[in-house]
Amino acid sequence: MPTSEVYPKSPLVLVAVEVRHPDAGPLTDVQQRQLKSLLAPGLPLSRPFLGAPGLVASIGPGSDPQLASIQSPAIPRFMSRDIFTSVTFHRDAVVVETTSYQGHPPLFDLVRQVLRARLEVGPLDGVERVGLRYIDEVRTPGEGAPGAWGLWIDPSLLGPGLLAGRGGLSNDAWQGLATYSGDLAGRAPFDRMSLVLRYGVGDGYAVAPSGDLRRTTPPPGPFFLIDIDSYWSARDVVPVLDLDELEANLKGLHTPARTLFENAITDRLRNEVLRKHDA
C-alpha cells in the first residue's frame, strides 16, 4: 500500500534524517561560516544546538560536596525562517529534521543539498548509518476516547489495550516495540535494512512543544504513538558517502516505513481524519 500522498491533517509531528559518519571533529569557525553561506537560501538562521547541561560533583576531604553545572559546546545548527526545519552538524552525524513534512522528495533534496554543503567545507570519511525516523501522534475526534483506538488503529497494534475494555478498565498507557529487517535494493553493503517500530497510547505529546523547532501544538490529550525508525547501518565495511547512493537508500528506507504506517491505521482514520481539509 505504498503511497506518496501527504495528508492535509497528517499526524506526523517530526521527521528526522540522520547520516552518521566517522568522527570528523568539531567544525571550525571558518567552516561554520562557509556552511552558513552555502545553506543561506533555505536554512538561513544560525541557532546553535545546546545539549542538556550536565552536573559535575566535586567531593574532597575537608569540604562539602559541590555540584557544578557544565554546558557542552554548542553544535552548529541552521534553521529555516519559519523554524520548521533544521540541520544540525554533529562531530559524527548530520541530522536534518522537520516538523512540517511536505513529502519525501523535497526532504531528500534538502538532505542532498545539506550534505553537499557539508562535503564542500570538509571531507567525511564514510557513512556508518543512515536513519529515517517518522514520529506520528495520532489524535482522533471527540468520539475517539482512549479506549476506542480500535476505530482508528489496526488491531495488531492495540495489544493489551484490547483487554481493558473486556475488563471494564481503561488503558491509560502502554508502549510496544517491534523490530523488523528486510532487503534494501542497493549493492552491498547497502543491501539490508532494519526498522524499529515503537507504538502505544500516550497522553500529552511525544515531541516536546517546547523544543527549538516550532510544531503544531494541539491541546494536550490522548494520542496513539507510531514512531518508525527505518535505518541502514554499516556492518563490515564503512562505505564512501556517495550522494546518489544515499538518496537511493533513503528512498529504500522510506518505502517500508510508509507501508508500515499505512497498514497501522484504519481506512476510517485515513478518510475521516487525515484527509479532512479545514472548513
Add this chain to the structure above:
Amino acid sequence: MTPDINMSGATAELQLGTPRLEASQHSSTHPSTPLIEDAGFLWRRVQQFNADTQGLHRNTQLHEWNDRALARGKDAPLDLLATLADLGFSWRAIARMLNVSVPAVQKWRQGAKVSGENRRLLANLVGACDLISEHYLVSDVASWFEMPILTEVPITPIDLYATGRYQLLFEYASGHTDTESLLSHLDPDWRESYRSDFEVFRAEDDQLSIRPKD
C-alpha cells in the same frame, strides 16, 4: 519453556529464555528536537519520578516562600508597601494581588492601621518577590509580574498571584514548566478563549498588515 525461578530473600527473579526487548538495545535516529517519548519505555517510570520530584520541588518552594514571608513580617507595613513601590509595583497591581481595594492600599500608605491578616498578605507578597528575584534571578520583578505569559494571551504573573496559583507562579519563575502547560493548567480551553480571528502578514508593500484568518 520453563522459567527458572530464583528466590533470594524477598525478591523473586524470573529468568526467561527469551531476552527482553529493550528500546535501548537499538541504535536510534536521533533528532535534536526533544522527544518526550524517546526515553520511551521508561516513560511511565520517568513520569512517576518526575511527579515525585515536582512535588518535592513545589514543597521546597512553598517552604522557602513561607520562611521569607515570616522574615518580612517583622518589617512595618509601611516599609513593606515602600518596598513594593520601590520595586515598581503600582498601587493598583498591589491591590489586585492582595485582593483588596485600591483605596484600602492608599489608606495604609497614609498611616491607617493595617490588620494582622493584611500585614501577613503584604509580607507574603514581598517574600514572593524576594524569592523570585533572588532565587530565580528575575530582574525588575515588578515588570516581570506585569508581562503576559504568552504573546496574545493576556494572562500575567499578577493574575497567577491574585488567583492564588502560587505553585504555578513559582514554577513559571523557575522555568520548570513551559508556558503551554502552565496555561493549560489555568484554563484548558485557553487556546479557544484567547484565539484571535486575525493574523499579521507582510503585505505587497512589505509592510506588516492585519487580515482575518481563513
